Amino acid sequence: MNEPTNWTQVQTRPILMIPGPTELPWPVIQALNQPPTIQYDRGFDENVLEPTTLALRDVFQTKHEVIVMPGSGRTALEAGALSVIEPGDRVLVVGAGQFGLLMREIMNRVGADWTEFPVEWGARLDLDRLAREAERLRPKAITLVHNETSTGATYPAAEVGKIARGTGALFLLDTVSSIAGIDVRTDEWGVDLNMTGSQKCLAAPLGMALVSVSPRAWEAMERRKAKAHSYAYDLLRWKEWWIPASRGGKVPDGTPRRQPVSIPTHLTDALRVATRLILEEGLSKRFRRHAVAAAALRAGVAAMGLEMFPDASIVSSTVSSIKSPKGVDTGAVVQTMRDRYGVLIGTGLDKIRTTTLRIGTMGITASPHHLLPTLSALELALRDLGYKAEPGAGVAAAQKTFADNS
Numbered sequence: 001m002n003e004p005t006n007w008t009q010v011q012t013r014p015i016l017m018i019p020g021p022t023e024l025p026w027p028v029i030q031a032l033n034q035p036p037t038i039q040y041d042r043g044f045d046e047n048v049l050e051p052t053t054l055a056l057r058d059v060f061q062t063k064h065e066v067i068v069m070p071g072s073g074r075t076a077l078e079a080g081a082l083s084v085i086e087p088g089d090r091v092l093v094v095g096a097g098q099f100g101l102l103m104r105e106i107m108n109r110v111g112a113d114w115t116e117f118p119v120e121w122g123a124r125l126d127l128d129r130l131a132r133e134a135e136r137l138r139p140k141a142i143t144l145v146h147n148e149t150s151t152g153a154t155y156p157a158a159e160v161g162k163i164a165r166g167t168g169a170l171f172l173l174d175t176v177s178s179i180a181g182i183d184v185r186t187d188e189w190g191v192d193l194n195m196t197g198s199q200k201c202l203a204a205p206l207g208m209a210l211v212s213v214s215p216r217a218w219e220a221m222e223r224r225k226a227k228a229h230s231y232a233y234d235l236l237r238w239k240e241w242w243i244p245a246s247r248g249g250k251v252p253d254g255t256p257r258r259q260p261v262s263i264p265t266h267l268t269d270a271l272r273v274a275t276r277l278i279l280e281e282g283l284s285k286r287f288r289r290h291a292v293a294a295a296a297l298r299a300g301v302a303a304m305g306l307e308m309f310p311d312a313s314i315v316s317s318t319v320s321s322i323k324s325p326k327g328v329d330t331g332a333v334v335q336t337m338r339d340r341y342g343v344l345i346g347t348g349l350d351k352i353r354t355t356t357l358r359i360g361t362m363g364i365t366a367s368p369h370h371l372l373p374t375l376s377a378l379e380l381a382l383r384d385l386g387y388k389a390e391p392g393a394g395v396a397a398a399q400k401t402f403a404d405n406s
Contacts, residue, residue, distance in 0.1 A: 004384070008342040017374045018346040019149050019177060019319040019360040020200035024270075025277055028204060031270040039262045045242075049263055052272040059179065059202070059278055060194055060212045062186040065247065067238050068271065070264050071209035073176035073197030078106050079233040080172055080193035080211050081143075084220040087111030090139040092169070094130070094160070097121050098150035098349045099174060103143045110229075115139070121352065122151045122310035122321070127159050134167045140220075141170040141192075147178035150349040152321030152358065153310035154182060161189040170220060176200060179210075180278050181290045181318040181362055192217040198267070201290070201318055203363030204274035207267045211235060218248070232261045290317040293366035296401035297359060300375040303397035304382070304389040309348075309356050318366075321348060322357045325387045330357055333381050340384070341377035368402050 008014070016023050037044055049068065056066040069075070081103070085091060091112040093104045096119035107114040117133055119125055134142060142164045146157045157173055164171035170192040175184050179194070181201030186194045191214065198208035213235060221228075221236040228234040237260035243249025244257075251257050278286060294317040298308060301322050309321035324330045330347040334357070338344045348356030359374060375394040382389065 004340065006340060008339065011342045014338050014342050014344040015370060015373065017343055017359050017365055017370065019358050020197075020362060021206045022200055022203055022360060022362040023365050023370065024205065025203055025274070025364050027277065028270050028274050031273040032205065032266050034266065034269065037265045039265050040259065042256050044263075044265060044268075045257050045259070048265070048272060049268055052268055052275060055272070055275045055279060056210065057212075059275060059283070060186045061184065061188065061283075062194070062212045062214075064187070064212060064214050065238070065243060066210060066212045067235055068263070068268065069209050069261055070207060070267070071197075072199070072206065073174070073195070073209065074102070075209035075233070076176075076195035076197060076211045077103060077174060078109075079209065079230075079235055080195045081106045081112075082110045082228050082230050082233055083235040084170060084172075084193065084217055085110050085112050085141060086224055086226070088113055089141070090115070090137055092117055092134055092137055092139040092142045094125065094142070094144045094155070095119060096123075096125065096145065096151070096153065096155060097148035099145045099148060099176070103145065103172075103174065107143070122153055124311050124314055125155050125160075127156065127163070130160065131163045131166070134163050134169065138167055139169050141172050142167075143172040143174070145174040146184065147175070147182060147316050147318060149177040149319050149358075150321075151310050151352070152308070152316045152319045153314045154178065154316045155314065157191070158185070158189045161191060165190050170216060177316075177318050177362070180286065181366070182316070183283070183287050186212050187214075192220075198271055198274075200360070201362045202271070202274050202278070204271040205267055207264060208271055215248075234260070287317070290361060290366045292402065292405040293361040293371055294318065294320060295405070296368075296398040297361060297371055297375070299401045300371075300394035300398035301378075303393040304375075304379055309352065318360065318362050320359045320361065321352075322359065324355055324357055325382065328382065328385050328387050330354055332385055333357060333378075336381040336384055337377045341380055343374050343377040345374070345378070368399070372398060
């Protein structure tokens, strides 16, 4: 019997269709191929770092500061939390998946008096019950994961922002897998700390943490009884050392700044290019592209006889969580797709690791060019593992969705 053909021989690496890090546009890759520069040089601060942060305001849909620093989405979450929360502060944490639980752990580490508002994974958020709990607790902050990467569900951040405002709470929003792929209206929704990373829908390399900071968040930092316990992650130092006085900072206009933590020059330039590409495409067009790609993916998996994990009313446009066929090992699906067909997707996380598969449609992967081969590879891998679907049904259904929305 002939051994199965390894179709990855024509590739140097698998296509990344995981929920981040994602594939990079070629201009972003080119930005990394530059000679080194000095991170504390005034020219870098004024000609690269500052234009990048100002352009990111448009992506975040905010008029306020966007801080960029080395790290990941988790760095942004921790920096935001420890900068505004002091030991004993009450915090209401919406826990609707693995990353809601991560914020709970971060709040535990900074000494918050946290209360979890549990939501069944993949289920809708009961806003009325959340409002009652917020009114009962009167917390200093409410935290929410806008797009729960572990379950492929998007939650109503605008409504949660109204609840936070109604109780005088700061609103801390994790947009790690939504910013630049799903409409995120930072100022309109009353988000005080919008915390994310560079490697998902922004389509920039892994390694940068981003946080937008509202005036209310700055005030909370300035009213602290004691300084934040982290030197590197204390966001207030950016206001004191780097933001010019004309924008509410402490640095006299026209004078050199100091970066509170050394900024990676290559990663900043790559983020600058990624941000430029986002704005050139246009936010509304970009959001629609992600929504159509996710709809095509859902049509494809439905045609293969598969079901989505979350409630249909909250399915994400950037991360699709799919129920694995009964009796099919999710790890085997991932391995077969990667090793035999050259496409890398992910399993679920934590308690749904063995029952769900996750596929990202982020940045340039939210396109027929990436999605149709992924559906083909998924079908082939499932057939290899004993699950039979009509050949080509998934790709055909996705193609129809793209055609109907072209």
